[in-house]
Amino acid sequence: MFAAGCDVGSLTSKAVIMKDGKIIESVIIKSKARPWESADEVMGMALSRVGLTMTDIKRCVGTGYGRDKISFIHEAVSEIACHGKGARWLVPSVRTVIDIGGQDCKALRLDDKGNMMKFITNDKCASGTGRFLEVMAKVLNLSLDELGEMSARSKQPITFASACTVWAQADVIQHLNDKVPIEDIAAGVNNAMASRMSTLACNIGLEKDVCMTGGVAKNNGVVNALEKHLGIRIKRIRREDPQLAGAIGAALFAAEKANGGVI
Amino acid sequence: MITAGCDIGSLTAKAVILKDGKMLASEVILALAQPEKSAIEVMKRTVDKAGIKMEDIEYCVGTGYGRKHIPFMNSPESEIACHGRGAVWQVPSARTVVDIGGQDAKAIRVDEKGNVERYVYNDKCASGTGRFLEIIADSLDIKLDDMGAISGRSSEKLTLSNQCVVFAETEIISLVNEGKEIADIISALHQAVANRAASLARGILVEPDAVMTGGVAKNSGMFEALQKALGVKLHRVDNPQINGALGAALFAADKISGSRQ
Numbered sequence: 001m002f003a004a005g006c007d008v009g010s011l012t013s014k015a016v017i018m019k020d021g022k023i024i025e026s027v028i029i030k031s032k033a034r035p036w037e038s039a040d041e042v043m044g045m046a047l048s049r050v051g052l053t054m055t056d057i058k059r060c061v062g063t064g065y066g067r068d069k070i071s072f073i074h075e076a077v078s079e080i081a082c083h084g085k086g087a088r089w090l091v092p093s094v095r096t097v098i099d100i101g102g103q104d105c106k107a108l109r110l111d112d113k114g115n116m117m118k119f120i121t122n123d124k125c126a127s128g129t130g131r132f133l134e135v136m137a138k139v140l141n142l143s144l145d146e147l148g149e150m151s152a153r154s155k156q157p158i159t160f161a162s163a164c165t166v167w168a169q170a171d172v173i174q175h176l177n178d179k180v181p182i183e184d185i186a187a188g189v190n191n192a193m194a195s196r197m198s199t200l201a202c203n204i205g206l207e208k209d210v211c212m213t214g215g216v217a218k219n220n221g222v223v224n225a226l227e228k229h230l231g232i233r234i235k236r237i238r239r240e241d242p243q244l245a246g247a248i249g250a251a252l253f254a255a256e257k258a259n260g261g262v263i
Numbered sequence: 264m265i266t267a268g269c270d271i272g273s274l275t276a277k278a279v280i281l282k283d284g285k286m287l288a289s290e291v292i293l294a295l296a297q298p299e300k301s302a303i304e305v306m307k308r309t310v311d312k313a314g315i316k317m318e319d320i321e322y323c324v325g326t327g328y329g330r331k332h333i334p335f336m337n338s339p340e341s342e343i344a345c346h347g348r349g350a351v352w353q354v355p356s357a358r359t360v361v362d363i364g365g366q367d368a369k370a371i372r373v374d375e376k377g378n379v380e381r382y383v384y385n386d387k388c389a390s391g392t393g394r395f396l397e398i399i400a401d402s403l404d405i406k407l408d409d410m411g412a413i414s415g416r417s418s419e420k421l422t423l424s425n426q427c428v429v430f431a432e433t434e435i436i437s438l439v440n441e442g443k444e445i446a447d448i449i450s451a452l453h454q455a456v457a458n459r460a461a462s463l464a465r466g467i468l469v470e471p472d473a474v475m476t477g478g479v480a481k482n483s484g485m486f487e488a489l490q491k492a493l494g495v496k497l498h499r500v501d502n503p504q505i506n507g508a509l510g511a512a513l514f515a516a517d518k519i520s521g522s523r524q
Contacts, residue, residue, distance in 0.1 A: 103430065124425075124426060124427060125388070125426075125427045126427050126428075126429035126430055131429055131430070132429075135429065162386070162387045162388070163387070164387060164388045164389050164428075165389075165427075165428075165429045166389035166394060166398065166428050166429065167366075167387075167389060
């Protein structure tokens with residue numbers, strides 16, 4: 001039995017195809033101007049790679065900010081629910097999930113059965129979201145990966161007076177003009193991200209194990225900084241790409257429903 | 264009695280010279296790299312304009328974020344106190360002052376003498392400050408000074424859904440790509456900045472009359488938008504940007520008359 005999940009985010013769109021509880025294909029693409037175009041393309045790519053068509057998929061769940069615009073899904077499920085579900089599948093012992101998306105961040109707490117206990121989201125302010133990192137990387141003329149790696153070499157990370165992306169950007173330019181080593185700026189950027197994320201996470205009460213999902217989870221500089229900030233080990237996701245967590249959760253919901261409650 | 268006030272802000276430096284309760288001269292310059300230099304330059308120009316000499320100034324009060332670096336001042340005073348004082352001198356009925364500067368916004372409640380009763384301040388988030396306007400002016404390639412006039416030509420009401428400057432910039436670029444009129448976009452931008460400043464002001468309970476000060480008050484579109492957002496009579500002042508420096512000069516006059524009593 002095939003089930004699929006499609007997560008249309010602001011920056012990237014993800015598709016996952018599962019067969020009998022196992023992921024057989026996954027694709028991540030940059031989002032297009034219109035959410036339905038992103039969904040059609042990413043799911044089309046995933047299906048063709050495994051030689052399937054949409055009619056082979058017994059059930060498909062959509063999620064992400066563009067979920068209501070996806071034409072081929074049977075049901076739309078909230079991002080929060082899908083991220084919780086996906087994270088638990090990736091790390092069964094997880095109780096706290098911190099998800100950093102391109103334009104938002106969320107923290108959610110699960111009980112030992114995976115039920116959602118509490119969650120909090122920020123999509124009002126760019127600070128603490130992937131967008132913050134993107135803006136900083138652009139000013140520093142680094143790729144996101146470089147920005148993450150560079151901070152390891154810093155001896156004296158800079159600090160920012162305010163969390164606001166606009167003010168932090170001005171601070172970074174000032175530091176560049178003052179010839180502050182770029183690794184110290186990069187480390188300051190990662191620390192600022194971590195501090196904002198930990199504020200959010202502490203708001204819902206941190207419980208072990210903690211894991212990070214979303215694209216930023218692949219950025220070691222940020223994950224290390226967050227670990228330091230929280231004083232807690234963050235479980236690394238190795239089973240699949242952490243950016244797929246939402247789409248995996250969606251596919252799991254689809255599989256469950258198609259199978260009458262069990263995967 | 265000649266006194267002076269000098270306000271060193273993040274983007275501009277302002278000075279006012281008072282003689283016996285009347286304004287002799289005022290100046291606004293773009294801030295230089297160092298606050299000391301800005302202070303010396305703006306005061307030199309104001310002194311020249313007033314046709315006096317630096318030695319004629321009996322007392323000078325400094326204010327603004329760079330106030331500690333003003334070499335010639337006699338004492339510093341907080342921006343909040345200076346803005347409250349200056350606003351009531353300019354508009355005696357003012358009880359609420361909304362000051363929107365290049366990098367901050369403040370709302371101040373004052374009594375009839377200009378004493379500060381309550382205030383609230385935002386310098387943590389660029390939304391609701393002049394920086395929001397500046398960034399959008401930059402990305403639309405229009406002059407900051409033209410924004411008021413441009414928004415006056417708006418005919419369709421648009422609303423920005425994002426409050427964050429970073430997200431709003433992207434939203435505005437999409438609106439341009441959708442073929443929306445620049446005038447309508449700027450008008451929506453003014454409303455967004457005004458809403459943010461008004462919600463800050465509501466934190467101290469807005470009492471009429473209100474007065475708008477700070478460089479952003481020179482933008483007529485922003486003035487209209489703020490009046491609408493506050494829902495009370497909003498007053499203009501002739502030169503909203505020098506309000507803080509004016510308050511400082513008034514405090515300087517107090518110091519002289521206090522010491523003479």
